[in-house]
Amino acid sequence: xxxxxYYDGQTQQFHLQAGQCSYVMQLYKGAYLVHRYFGxxxxxxxxxxxxxxxxxxxxxxxxxxxxxxxxDTVPLEYPVFGxxxxxxxxxEAEFDDGSSILxxxxxxxRILPGKPQLIGLPATYVEREEEAQTVEIDxxxxxxxxxxxxxxxxxxxxxxxxxxxxxxxxxxxNIRLKRVLSAVCxxxxxxxxxxxxxxxxxxxxxxxxxxxxxxxxxxxxxRGASSHQQNPFFALATxxxxxxxxxxxxxxLVYSGNFLMGVDTEQFGTVRAMAGINPFxxxxxxxxxxTFHAPEALLGYSQQGLGAMSRDFHRLFRKRLxxxxxxxxxxxxxxxNWEATYFHFDQDTLLELGQSASLLGIELFVLDDGWFGHRDxxxxxxxxxxxxxxxxxxxxxxxxKALREQNMQFGIWVEPEMVSPDSELYRTHPDWCLHxxxxxxxxxxxxxxxxxxxxDVCEAILDQLTRLLQSxxxxxxxxxxxxxxxxxxSKGWPIDQQREIGHRYILGLYYVLEELxxxxxxxxxxxxxxxxxxxxxxxxxxMPQVWTSDNTDAxxxxxxxxxxxxxxxSITMGAHVSxxxxxxxxxxxxxxxxGLVAMMGNLGYEMDVRQLTDLDREKVSAQxxxxxxxxxxxxxxxxxxxxxxxxQRDAAWMYVSEDRDEAFVTYVxxxxxxxxxxxxxxxxxxxxxxxxxxxxxxxxxxxxxxDSMLDVTARGDELMAVGLMIPHLxxxxxxxxxxxxxxxxx
Ligand code: DGJ
Numbered sequence: 032x033x034x035x036x037y038y039d040g041q042t043q044q045f046h047l048q049a050g051q052c053s054y055v056m057q058l059y060k061g062a063y064l065v066h067r068y069f070g071x072x073x074x075x076x077x078x079x080x081x082x083x084x085x086x087x088x089x090x091x092x093x094x095x096x097x098x099x100x101x102x103d104t105v106p107l108e109y110p111v112f113g114x115x116x117x118x119x120x121x122x123e124a125e126f127d128d129g130s131s132i133l134x135x136x137x138x139x140x141r142i143l144p145g146k147p148q149l150i151g152l153p154a155t156y157v158e159r160e161e162e163a164q165t166v167e168i169d170x171x172x173x174x175x176x177x178x179x180x181x182x183x184x185x186x187x188x189x190x191x192x193x194x195x196x197x198x199x200x201x202x203x204x205n206i207r208l209k210r211v212l213s214a215v216c217x218x219x220x221x222x223x224x225x226x227x228x229x230x231x232x233x234x235x236x237x238x239x240x241x242x243x244x245x246x247x248x249x250x251x252x253x254r255g256a257s258s259h260q261q262n263p264f265f266a267l268a269t270x271x272x273x274x275x276x277x278x279x280x281x282x283x284l285v286y287s288g289n290f291l292m293g294v295d296t297e298q299f300g301t302v303r304a305m306a307g308i309n310p311f312x313x314x315x316x317x318x319x320x321x322t323f324h325a326p327e328a329l330l331g332y333s334q335q336g337l338g339a340m341s342r343d344f345h346r347l348f349r350k351r352l353x354x355x356x357x358x359x360x361x362x363x364x365x366x367x368n369w370e371a372t373y374f375h376f377d378q379d380t381l382l383e384l385g386q387s388a389s390l391l392g393i394e395l396f397v398l399d400d401g402w403f404g405h406r407d408x409x410x411x412x413x414x415x416x417x418x419x420x421x422x423x424x425x426x427x428x429x430x431x432k433a434l435r436e437q438n439m440q441f442g443i444w445v446e447p448e449m450v451s452p453d454s455e456l457y458r459t460h461p462d463w464c465l466h467x468x469x470x471x472x473x474x475x476x477x478x479x480x481x482x483x484x485x486x487d488v489c490e491a492i493l494d495q496l497t498r499l500l501q502s503x504x505x506x507x508x509x510x511x512x513x514x515x516x517x518x519x520x521s522k523g524w525p526i527d528q529q530r531e532i533g534h535r536y537i538l539g540l541y542y543v544l545e546e547l548x549x550x551x552x553x554x555x556x557x558x559x560x561x562x563x564x565x566x567x568x569x570x571x572x573x574m575p576q577v578w579t580s581d582n583t584d585a586x587x588x589x590x591x592x593x594x595x596x597x598x599x600x601s602i603t604m605g606a607h608v609s610x611x612x613x614x615x616x617x618x619x620x621x622x623x624x625x626g627l628v629a630m631m632g633n634l635g636y637e638m639d640v641r642q643l644t645d646l647d648r649e650k651v652s653a654q655x656x657x658x659x660x661x662x663x664x665x666x667x668x669x670x671x672x673x674x675x676x677x678x679q680r681d682a683a684w685m686y687v688s689e690d691r692d693e694a695f696v697t698y699v700x701x702x703x704x705x706x707x708x709x710x711x712x713x714x715x716x717x718x719x720x721x722x723x724x725x726x727x728x729x730x731x732x733x734x735x736x737x738d739s740m741l742d743v744t745a746r747g748d749e750l751m752a753v754g755l756m757i758p759h760l761x762x763x764x765x766x767x768x769x770x771x772x773x774x775x776x777x
Contacts, residue, residue: 035185036142036164042077045140045166047183050190050343052332054183056108056168057082060094062136064168064181066106066217069280071334087299091115093134106217106301109170109181109196111135118303119247119295122198123210123310124317126175131209135170135179142166146184146193151538153285153572154327155184155193155351162187162351176202189347191331199322208315212291212307213284214328221245221300223280224270225293226337228262228594233582233615235259235563236594238677243267243302249293251309255480255516255533256287256560257567263290264598266340267304274338274672275715281333281340282306283598285352286326287569288537289313312519314530326569337597338715342669345600349667352568353575353603355548357555361662362576362602362633363394363440364655365507370583370609371639374401374408377422382433387640389437391648392655395507396434397442397635402427404454410477413449414456416495428503435504442507442555445499447492448540449478449513463488465532467520475514483539484532485523493543500551510574512560537569544573557605566595566603576603576633583609583637585620585628586701586764589676592631593684601686602666604632608651610639622647623730624766626654627697630665631684634658650730657728661695661770664688668695671715676701687716691747694723694771700760711754714771717747722774725750729758729767744774 037046043058044067055067055078067078082105090103093115102116112120113132125131145160157163165184171177178201184193194214200206223243227250228236241248250261257263263284269277282304284290289309294302306328315323329347333340349358366388372380385396403419404412412419418426431441450457450464452474457464464479466472472479482488500508521532548556556574558565562581570577577599580591588606595604606629611619629635636651643651658665668686673696676682685696698712717723725743729736736758743755750771758767 034164035187036166036183037076038140038142038166039077044077045168045183046073046076047166047185047192048072049185049192050188051334052190054185054192054330058137059105060100063102063105064108064137064170066108069216069218069330070278070332104299106219108215109135109179110215110303118297119305120210121212121215121305121307122179123208124177125207125209127204133172133177135172138169138171138178140166140168147182149195149327150324151541152324152326153541153569154195155285155329155347156354157186157351175204175206176200177206186347186351189331190333190343191329191347193327193329195327196325197322198317198325200317200319203319205319206317208317208323209313210310211315211323211325212305213325214282214307214330215303215305216280216330218267218280218302218304221296221302222270223267223302224272226266226268226597228264228597230259230594232259232561232564233580234587235566235580235591236262236597237590238594238597242270243294243296245296245300247293247295249291251291251293251311252289253309253311255289255519255536256512256565257290257569258515259561259564262598263292263306263567265292266337267294267302268337273336275336277336279333279337279340280304281329281331281344281598283329283331283344283568284326285329285568285572286537287540287565287567289533308534312530312533315534316528316531329568338671341597341672344598345670348568348571349600349602353571355575356552357575361666362555364392364658365395365397365442365635366393366640367397367399367509367607367635367637369399370614370637374406376401378425378430381430382437383641384639385434385437385439388636389439391636391640391652392659393439393636395440395442397444397507397509398430399444399509400446400511402443411451411453413446413451413478414454414481416445416447416499426502427505431503431505440506441504442509443499443505444509444511445496446511446513447496447543448481448483450481451478462522465516465519465521465536467518470518473517475517478514480514480516482521482523482536483543484521484535485539487523489539489543493546496547497550500554505554507555507557509557509559509578512565541569541573548573563591563595566599571599571603576605578605579632582615583607584613584616584618585625586618587616588628589682589699592628593672593676593682596631596670596672601632601670605635606630606632607635607637609637610642618764620764621730621762621766622650623654624699624764626651627766627768628699630654630658630661630697633666634662661686664693664695669716673712673715683712685714685716691716691718691721692773696755696769696771697766698757698768699764699766701764703761703763703765707759710757712757713752713754714750717750717771718773719746719748719751721747723747723750723771724774725755725769725771727758727767727769730765
């Protein structure tokens with residue numbers, strides 16, 4: 032096959048070839064869109080063997096003349112309920128006669144070059160038409176005129192299919208949509224493991240693996256945000272899948288609000304996988320001639336385990352999800368004053384911090400929470416984005432100027448989706464927050480959520496932020512969001528559209544972000560939600576990096592960053608070195624370990640660097656120098672996870688440059704072990720025949736390391752089979768690293 036999307040008119044099969052994977056659908060009886068295959072690449076354009084259907088008891092037949100055919104027993108692309116399939120549907124709608132039955136049948140399809148844009152929603156994209164092809168398939172429910180358009184894009188160079196769905200009302204009655212999932216995929220058997228990323232605040236995205244059982248297993252958010260608690264991602268993997276081995280099917284939803292993802296296993300053992308907006312609390316009134324657009328779902332396939340899956344998604348997200356000037360740029364090393372000062376600072380303190388940071392080689396100063404209104408704690412002022420002259424009497428532009436003189440760029444924290452009851456904004460517009468009539472307005476961190484489903488609220492916030500960003504040369508914005516939604520209702524919408532508010536909020540947020548990033552293309556935006564509470568592909572479309580977690584403990588960060596790296600590339604992760612004892616968990620770790628762990632993403636410091644001892648100051652300067660040397664590799668290279676921290680013993684990972692000429696390897700021993708074995712670290716991703724030099728960077732050892740370990744010269748195949756000797760690290764939470772470069776051929 033020479034094109035990513037092929038339609039065989041003879042067999043009525045659609046064959047999508049994305050990278051090394053094939054996805055095949057077929058029109059059954061010329062009407063029903065059935066799923067035929069998803070997995071490793073097939074060379075033939077069509078699957079030769081026909082779809083076999085058998086008569087099953089209690090599975091009704093939509094065509095009374097064919098007792099072998101039931102929608103209940105065939106794999107489907109966009110299943111409906113009420114017309115013979117009893118499994119969970121992709122779509123549910125309610126009509127004027129009170130019925131909810133749907134019967135979607137094929138009408139037409141179009142094959143398009145490239146990838147059309149999604150209206151008002153974040154999505155992956157192409158820059159040249161040759162990068163992908165798209166097929167749009169229209170299915171119709173004839174009695175009501177409801178038309179579903181399924182869109183599938185196959186990327187030529189990624190093993191990923193992008194799916195999205197539009198639902199149009201071509202009839203004459205109002206339709207109430209109750210469920211519109213973005214993707215459903217029926218798998219032929221239940222012999223998979225489900226991998227997902229559950230967590231909590233400060234403990235986000237810890238990888239969990241559970242066998243798929245004979246029941247429904249869902250991950251979801253009902254919090255109004257994608258959440259710390261579950262991430263809109265899961266994978267189905269064959270048992271015994273490792274980093275390098277096994278078939279993996281990954282599902283990622285490009286969405287930042289309530290979602291539903293997971294699997295449902297039916298009576299015959301087939302598994303229906305699904306992803307989309309959470310139907311819980313959702314509804315949408317679709318009037319005649321209107322169209323509803325569901326967010327994009329990405330379906331990826333790897334036949335070489337989790338590592339290859341991650342690297343494929345990393346490349347796709349880095350190159351064709353993230354946008355703007357910073358997509359291809361290394362990010363500045365930053366200092367953030369949050370854990371250094373919390374709310375208690377003045378201009379002198381900030382400038383002293385800036386001065387110390389600048390001498391260490393730090394490039395950007397981020398002024399966190401507490402610079403506006405009269406915010407001395409978290410009880411006030413959200414919504415009043417005007418500088419607090421008690422703390423900063425000369426304002427932001429004077430602070431920026433002074434920092435610039437110290438050779439530092441300036442960045443600022445905002446939380447624009449929120450309002451404090453104690454604020455000018457709330458006193459002026461008490462109905463601008465999400466609320467339901469006279470019901471109690473529950474607060475979280477003493478704040479309410481602004482009603483971004485309303486365009487007047489969105490425009491007002493946009494104006495405020497525009498004025499703020501014009502008030503000084505602000506080069507970076509940390510956009511925070513510190514509570515989840517309750518009393519989800521809006522004064523801006525009629526009663527019969529109140530179930531739309533959760534989704535309309537996200538559309539409003541996307542609109543504000545689109546507009547703001549268009550107005551300020553030179554600003555680097557970092558998204559945050561109490562750390563990584565909204566670490567999802569939807570936010571990455573607008574803001575190219577995320578504050579990964581409020582947990583800055585190096586050991587806690589290992590599992591958070593490993594879990595995050597399952598889907599998200601290093602360049603999207605903010606990672607900071609903080610003080611010890613760590614403020615979240617009280618652990619004391621060496622500064623070298625804190626540095627090496629934070630080098631797994633965009634390096635920053637979040638501590639009072641004025642307090643560093645001379646020795647630590649030297650070490651921090653050296654680690655910033657090292658990071659500047661390797662950040663191109665970390666941010667744009669391929670990640671190989673070598674040892675998972677969930678063993679509680681150690682963790683190791685490496686980055687390899689695209690040309691495989693350079694690599695950087697990090698090893699962290701969690702707890703010290705007496706008389707530990709002579710352990711070797713097996714590397715990955717190198718060129719087998721190339722000779723490399725590996726330089727060991729080791730800190731704080733209480734014995735001499737032989738020269739033969741400090742400098743190793745060996746071929747890639749040796750490093751990937753024999754491996755590198757790991758030095759005996761003395762003490763808990765110790766780390767070392769290797770800088771690896773290919774040797775010129777003599
Ligand atoms: C939560 C963030 O995750 C922290 O980094 C910090 O910005 C605080 N909010 C400030 O309130």
